[in-house]
Amino acid sequence: MQRRGIFGVPIRRVLLELRKLYHPPKTFLHFRTPLDLLIATILSAQCTDVRVNLVTRTILYPKYRTARDYLDVSRRGLERDIQTCGFYRTKAKNIQKMCQLLVTRFRGKVPQTVEELTELPGVGRKTAAIILSAAFGKNEGIACDTHVIRLSQRLGLTRHHDPKKIEIDLMRLLPRRQWGVINPLLISHGRAVCTARSRKCDLCVFQKECPSSLTMERKDLAQK
Numbered sequence: 001m002q003r004r005g006i007f008g009v010p011i012r013r014v015l016l017e018l019r020k021l022y023h024p025p026k027t028f029l030h031f032r033t034p035l036d037l038l039i040a041t042i043l044s045a046q047c048t049d050v051r052v053n054l055v056t057r058t059i060l061y062p063k064y065r066t067a068r069d070y071l072d073v074s075r076r077g078l079e080r081d082i083q084t085c086g087f088y089r090t091k092a093k094n095i096q097k098m099c100q101l102l103v104t105r106f107r108g109k110v111p112q113t114v115e116e117l118t119e120l121p122g123v124g125r126k127t128a129a130i131i132l133s134a135a136f137g138k139n140e141g142i143a144c145d146t147h148v149i150r151l152s153q154r155l156g157l158t159r160h161h162d163p164k165k166i167e168i169d170l171m172r173l174l175p176r177r178q179w180g181v182i183n184p185l186l187i188s189h190g191r192a193v194c195t196a197r198s199r200k201c202d203l204c205v206f207q208k209e210c211p212s213s214l215t216m217e218r219k220d221l222a223q224k
């Protein structure tokens with residue numbers, strides 16, 4: 001049986017086509033360890049992945065490897081290292097608070113459950129799902145960022161606007177083993193074809209069946 005959103009493209013087709021287009025599905029933030037990914041995710045708020053990757057690769061990763069390393073530097077020093085990522089004061093504060101908790105409560109290791117991860121300052125369900133999937137290969141949820149929300153709505157996989165409800169809709173549609181890949185796949189398509197500002201429906205593989213296809217809308221109007 002085809003699993004289908006309320007009125008949209010069958011989820012199996014969404015997965016099949018996106019896997020062909022964006023292979024292999026991968027996270028956009030570079031990391032070596034789970035801690036790297038946590039730090040990169042904090043830095044990525046209100047900042048491009050390109051900028052974050054530049055800062056982590058050239059400044060942070062050569063200098064910091066453990067949670068203790070981020071505590072051994074002064075707040076001002078850390079702020080200087082990350083200042084091109086924006087909101088650097090808040091981000092430096094959150095990074096050091098998070099690393100303090102990692103050291104005191106988790107022996108410097110990144111925990112592997114949603115409950116423990118969301119105890120960390122600045123880590124919500126979305127970040128926890130990304131860390132668990134990308135760094136530990138555990139599918140405990142689906143990270144619903146702006147691209148995932150937009151694409152899920154346009155493809156007719158959900159009628160909701162609340163990220164938590166969209167996550168539940170996607171979890172119901174997808175087998176658990178696919179929860180981790182849908183996020184990078186939808187982000188890739190959301191960046192390349194179905195962007196917030198312009199939908200390139202004429203070039204999209206879902207053009208014929210997507211309920212939000214502008215091409216279909218234009219044809220409908222022409223027939224009236």
Ligand code: SF4
Pocket residue numbers: 154155193194199200201204205206207208210211212213214
């Ligand atoms: S057909 Fe258009 S609206 Fe639908 S997913 Fe593709 S680009 Fe987005």
